[in-house]
Amino acid sequence: MDKTAVIVIDMINTYDHDDADLLLPAAEAALPAMVDLVERARRHDVPVIYANDNFGQWRSHHGELLETVLAGPHADVVRPLSPDENSLFVVKARHSIFYETPLSYLLRQQGITHVVLCGQVTEQCVLYSALDAHIRHLKVTVPHDAVAHIHADLADAALRMMERNMGARIPLTADLRW
Template identity: 30%
Template sequence: MTNALLVIDMQNAFLHPDGENYYPAAAEVIAPAQALIAAAQQSETIIVHVADTHRAGFKDYEQVRLPEHGIAGSFNAEFFDGFGPQGGREIEIIKRRYSAFFGTDLALFLREQGVDGVVICGVKTNVCVRATAQDAFANGFKVQVVREAVNTNREHLGAAALEDIERYLGRVISQSDALEVLG
């Protein structure tokens, strides 16, 4: 199986204390996600850095449920220090919905590269991580979510999302198993 690493929303909005969607537990995924990225870089695995980014001054359907956020060019939309494409086999996908697949060319890109499985890390487990896992499954990719490299500010919803992912969409794997998969 050929995997790609999907790094979801590791942006200032969630990870920086001044971020508009910051929650303290988000910091717990920084080191595990960086370790996954390092392993993927070493093995030349494709890394997709996903950014939740929206256009200033335009309505966006997410605003039905959420306030305006992640405006392109803003501090909040920027990748947090140590994240974002570093060259090589790394790309950025901008998304305007919870899923990295919805309305983007991510599935097409991965298929063109011969990828048939995804390893997912990032924030937030019950929203963007779960939506991405569900759409990865719907697009025919084998899904693996790294338990230590995802979290949310709604712990009970995060646990429920991981249970759903394990039961219906793919596997929830440990950090050590993920490092082996990417190595």
């Protein structure tokens, strides 16, 4: 049986960037499913890993990133998904959660063979992360109601590519079983 981890991608976010006005409505719409996914994972002792951009702040750590975001105008989108004391955290600098991060090593150390990806942006970071997980021979699930997009048409195409080309499962969050 596969050991699963839920990976929350880029949800600790100030939304002070290009396309934020397009991303925020999708993030707000996906937030309930993301919160449900993370809460269910925690109840079932499924590891929750946050993989988040550091916004070029190379002297920061995840606590500082979270403090900055929670003090900002979009804290209501971030607060419900805040890491808890058992959450793991990987800082990333580029689109993929694997690119030059210790995530592959962490997953191997934890015996993880299946990742459930949620967060943002479906047609960018989620897509590239799913591909990188696939080429590492990990099983990939992307609940389509727990990811946020900038462009709906590109997100739909990205989800189809993940399903068809990578064998990813694309269920509703409510249909996931641990």
